[in-house]
Amino acid sequence: MARAQHITGTAERLARNDQKVVLGAVAFVVLLSGLYTVLGVGMDMTAVEMTRMARPIGEPMAMGAGAPWTLGYAVLIFLMWWVMMIAMMTPSAAPVLLLFTAIKKAGSAPGKAPLLSMLFLSGYLLAWAFFSAIATALQWWLETTGLSNGPMMSLSSRALGGAVLLAAGAYQFTPYKHACLTHCRLPVQFLTAHKRTGLDGAILIGAHHGTYCLGCCWALMLLLFAGGIMNLYWIAGLALFVLAEKTFPHPRLFASAAGTLLLAAGSYVLITAF
Structure with missing residues (x-):
């Protein structure tokens, strides 16, 4: 009887601290996905080793041929990308997730x-x-066309690296970027305008919010191809930038400043490629 009361009391305390439970679960997910990414599970080298061997954008590096693209390897690469996205993007989703929990x-x-x-x-x-x-499909295409260094998972063309930087910088100024960023920065308005009930409703509204987040950040994530997909400096830098972009004041100014820097960096890389 006493044991049953103890279990019931513990459950009630957890129920009263739902946001702490959810935040703890988020932290656990980020920790596991971060460890998976750093250790490079299934890869020939860990992310730490790839980061240590990284070169400037587009600088050739003799590493031999990469692994052949089989179905199993494609699944492994997909998991690498997805787990890395989980580690990078989940922290920036915490505010809307906690608000959803409170509602x-x-x-x-x-x-x-x-x-x-x-x-x-x-x-x-x-x-x-x-x-x-x-x-994953883009990485396969880049490797099979010789535009990416398979083992290091980075672009082998400096000109293409500069073009990626320019494209990401230009997207920072588009109305699509600002519209999606506004939805990401205003979780109250988003959750009020997109009410759904039930278990399936929770999944759908989460996917809806994720779609806006994807629309906001997809070009930034493609920068990983330029800097090295498993380069921890780029992974951490982009994750922190996304978090700052969604939380810092004056979002348009912040996004435009970042776009300007990317355009400048892309121009420099492109000019020095020839």
């Missing part, structure tokens, strides 16, 4: 708030699974 806690089924929040996060990450599938 569900105040709703008709407060006991389901943590479950619904995890389903919301699952939907959000499904959007990045879609991006990861496209990135």
Whole structure:
């Protein structure tokens, strides 16, 4: 009897701290995905080794041929991309996730708030699974055409690297970028305008929010091709930039300043490529 009361009391305390439970789950997901990325699970080299051997954008490096593209290798590369996206993008989704938890806690089924929040996060990450599938196909194409260094997973053409920087910089000024960034920065308005109920509703609204996040950040994520997909400096730098872009004041000014720097860097890389 005493044991049953103890278990019940523990459950009630957890229910009263739903946001802490959700935040702890998010931290656990980020930790696991971060370790997976750093250790380069299934890869010939860890991310630490690749980072240590990294060269400037587009600088050739004699490393031999990469692994052949089989179905199993393609799945491995997809998982590498997706887990890396989970580690990079989940922290920036924490504000909307915690707000979603609070809303569900105040709703008709407060006991389901943590479950619904995890389903919301699952939907959000499904959007990045879609991006990861496209990135995997793009990586396959780049390697098979000789435009990417297979073992180091970076562009072998300095001119192409400069073009990627220019494209990412230009996208920072587009109305699509600012529209998606606005949705990401205003979780209250997003959740108010896109109400859904039930377990499937939590997944769908999470995927909807993830789609806006994808629209905001896809060009930035493609910069990994220029700097090295498993280069930890680029991974950490982009993750911090995305978090800052979604939380710092004056978002248009911040995005435009970053776009200007990317355009300048891309121009320099492109000019020095010839």
